[in-house]
Amino acid sequence: MGTNRVVSGMRPTGKLHLGHFHGVLANWKELQQQYECFFFAADWHSLTTEYANTEIIRSSTEEMLLDWLAYGIDPQKSTIFVQSRVPQHAELNLILSMITPLSWLERNPTYKEQLDNLDTKDLSTFGFLGYPVLMASDIIVYKAGKVPVGHDQLPHLEITREIARRFNFLYREVFPEPAALLTETPKVLGTDGRKMSKSYNNAIYLSESDEETKKKIMSMVTDVQRPRRSDPGEPDRCVAFTLHRLYTPESERSEIVASCRGAQIGCVDCKKILARHVIETLAPFREKRGELAEKPRLVEEILDEGSRKATHEAAKTMQDVRSAIKL
Secondary structure (H helix, E strand, O other), X not given: OOOOEEEEEEOOOOOOEHHHHHHHHHHHXXXXXXXXXXXXXXXXXHHHHHOOOOHHHHXXXXXXXXXXXXXXXXXXXXXXXXXXXXXXXXXXXXXXHOOOOHHHHHOOHHHHHHHHHOOOOOOOOHHHHOHHHHHHHHHHOOOOOEEEEOHHHHHHHHHHHHHHHHHHHHOOOOOOOOEEEEOOOOOOEOOOXXXXXXXXXOOOEOOOOHHHHHHHHHOOOOXXXXXXXXXXXXXXXXXXXXXXXXXXXXXXXXXXXXXXXXXXXXHHHHHHHHHHHHHHHHHHHHHHHHHHHOOHHHHHHHHHHHHHHHHHHHHHHHHHHHHHOOO
């Protein structure tokens, strides 16, 4: 059942940045060459934290899908759709919520972590507590065999596996237990040295202009232990140099390391080189994105077709589910 099928989604809660570029999108582009992929904009999931700010969800969904398509997520190879256009996600979520023990949700580490960290929002809601059930529905409604996750996301997937297992035990075997497709993604640091995130206001966005990108890179933290231009620097302590590892060719990068340690190059010049390489690397993506933005009907047609295909597959699963629970 669906052993070659992969399902993955992304919450539209803002613009995508370099962290998404090197993490999620690079992985998805590779996966679509090997698997039957279902990639979706998880707009219902966005409601768990943005229920009081819903206007951001639609605009973020549109912007995010432009990024996907410009990067090379191919509608000829992958099913690309919006979660809320496939009502079977919600139907299965309701059914699974009837059999999911409350203790499974309360012990979810992300639930506790976000309650502590997102203290500006009231997350003491039924939907936020139960979001792992909706996540399980997203995955098993397509009888997916694999889900791309990082090591920190394994506990989430384990809840999905437990819910599928419990359904199969209570009724009959309908769902495979999806396996983790572990992915190693580079940790992309933001301009202040923390993990790149829109909530930290330290992100370089894919859709911003070249000028904005350069301005942000020139403001990046460098080696804080190098107060003067004449002091030797250490790239391993430099936040900006983490991006050099992703964008600057190795031969040039080696020269920068030697020049920095020998105080032959200053941080300003170093960041100018970095900005050039980042902008050059993003240029084909940004050009393609601009072309797609001028064709809103094309993007809508891709979503219509993807949502139709997703609904067809999800409806088949729900027939099995209703039969199993004798409704």
